[in-house]
Amino acid sequence: MEQLLLSVIGGGAMGSALLRRWVAAGVYSPKQMALREVDKDRATALQQELGIRLLADPSEAGEAEILFLAVKPQVFPQVVAEIGQPAATELVISIMAGIPLQQLQQAFPRQKVVRTMPNTPALVGAGITAICYGPGVTPQQRDLVERLFRAVGQVVTVPESQMDAVTALSGSGPGYLAVILEALIDGGVGVGLPRPIATQLAVQTLAGTAALLQQEQLHPALLKDQVTSPGGTTIAGLQVLEQAGVRGALMQAVRAAYERSRQLQGS
Structure with a gap:
């Protein structure tokens, strides 16, 4: 043996x-x-x-x-x-x-x-x-x-x-991204896409965006600017996200997970 x-x-x-x-x-x-x-x-x-x-x-x-x-x-x-x-x-x-x-x-x-x-x-x-x-x-x-x-x-x-910060970001991050994906899929269904097609589009968009950022070593803000044309569809959607506080909510989610990880370590 x-x-x-x-x-x-x-x-x-x-x-x-x-x-x-x-x-x-x-x-x-x-x-x-x-x-x-x-x-x-x-x-x-x-x-x-x-x-x-x-x-x-x-x-x-x-x-x-x-x-x-x-x-x-x-x-x-x-x-x-x-x-x-x-x-x-x-x-x-x-x-x-x-x-x-x-x-x-x-x-x-x-x-x-x-x-x-x-x-x-x-x-x-x-x-x-x-x-x-x-x-x-x-x-x-x-x-x-x-x-x-x-x-x-x-x-x-x-x-x-x-x-604890790692736990809050990459450890818990798949959960945050899953919620975002679910919302995008439901949004696609809401504007008339069949759910299987909406799911495929949303999942591959996330995967492809991550691959592009990684391969080209792009800052996310730069990629956002590249796909946002004046008076176009993307800026209309981004304005809604800003008004809803999505960026701040995600930052607060990481902070909350960080604090919870610290609590668990001390328990």
Whole structure:
């Protein structure tokens, strides 16, 4: 049996997405990865799909070089109690919102710890993950962490003081954009488009705009000016958005999510 290199605790939406991408990208072979998932049906389905190992006992997770925590922050104390002190593990990586490096280090005093915040587009390999490192993480370990998350999208490194802001913007951002898309689709239906066509138009417009901004490295304001002709349709719509305070509402949404993330970290 191959040496166990990565143990994943939690096979929910993000944990399973990461496992699928790592297998597809060949980051590790399936036999080098193991999963601990309390939902037996979900665990069995992932094992059959990916060929990974399943951990019957949580303490077995400590036999891997890397322990990857993909569970809800509320169950973190229970997970720590079940795993115990991992004997072979050198690095602990967390995607749990609101669990600071200090708390991770207290739970795993012999290991190096890393805190990350991926977002849901990682499910299709188009996410972005913010990473902050605990004391003593080596350059080789940093390279490994970034390799893991580059398999599901882009990577940025930030100080831990900015993780609540990351959570508010990129972590919660897909929710804001989904509301905007839903409103655009309903608007299209309201002016006579069939819903499937309105949905296709709105989704591709968002995806294409993001791709254009990224590829051409355009500032959003510049792109807005390029598509806004004097007395045209776009400026008529933009005037309504300004009158409704959409720009300010989005900024306030990020602020509210930021404050809530800070509250959760302190709870």
